[in-house]
Amino acid sequence: MVADSCAAIFDYSDFPMHEELGVEKWADLPGEKVHEYLERYADKFDLRKRCRLNTKVVRLERTESEDGVWKVEIEIKKDFEEYSVREFLFCEKLIVATGVTSTPNVPPGLDYKNFDGPVIHSRNVGAKHNLLTADKVKRVTVVGGSKSAVDVVSLCALAGKEVDWVIREEGFGPAILFESRVHGIHAGAIKNIRATTVFSPSMLWTKGFWYSFLHGPQAKLGPKLMKWVIERGSKSSINDFYGKNENTMKLAPDLKE
DSSP states (O other), rough: OOSSSSGGGGBTTOOHHHHTTTTOTSSOOOOOHHHHHHHHHHHHHHHHHGOOOOOEEEEEOOOOSSSOOOEEEEEEEEEOOOEEEEEEEEOOOOOOOSSSSSSSSOOTTTTTTOOOOOOOGGGGTTTTHHHTTTTTTTEEEEOOOOOHHHHHHHHHHHOEEEEEEEOTTTTTOSSSOOOOOEETTEEEHHHSSGGGGGGGBBBBBBSSSHHHHSSSOOHHHHHHHHHHHHHHHHHHHHHHHHTTSSSHTOOOOOOOO
């Protein structure tokens, strides 16, 4: 397994990966190095004792006290039993960081009840890797066109499986792919330049000339200019990456409005 980001844009500023693990900044980053890095980071900053594992939040509520602290009801899983022991935690500040894609999204109207083979969501590919790549599996159908679909298609194809890739017609086709290195320079090295952030809107940056020109509520020329640059860049990337032959062009994303 290889991370989709390299060390230079993956690590934390207070724990440089290239120094701590000896990996090159812009080289491919193996999955085991990511694991090693996170383990060592947790140890260096003593994070383990601040983590509660095998714990589920059952209820959150704001207390009626003057300081208005949060009351967090949790269930703790003991050994192999179901969640049984309940406790209460109290805090002045509460951050909910469960993510927006933690719940599997199964396409509506997809009827596979009469299908005898295994149905696996992309989030479970790692846990069911041996089942997916077993010798008895000759053909795999992947539904969806975003990053996880690209990863699964690549995994199955490299494992010697015949892959059918199904993407809804009203979408934009598969997610765009491009070369990670151009003329020997990693794309992340260019994207990591602070000046490139001016093109990305952010709620933390709503002042100044560039924000008003490119993203402000009264902006007119700026958004049109950005759209033109993105369209030109996308078409150029598609021609360079997909235009090698007819088969690769079949995987090109749709640039329709």
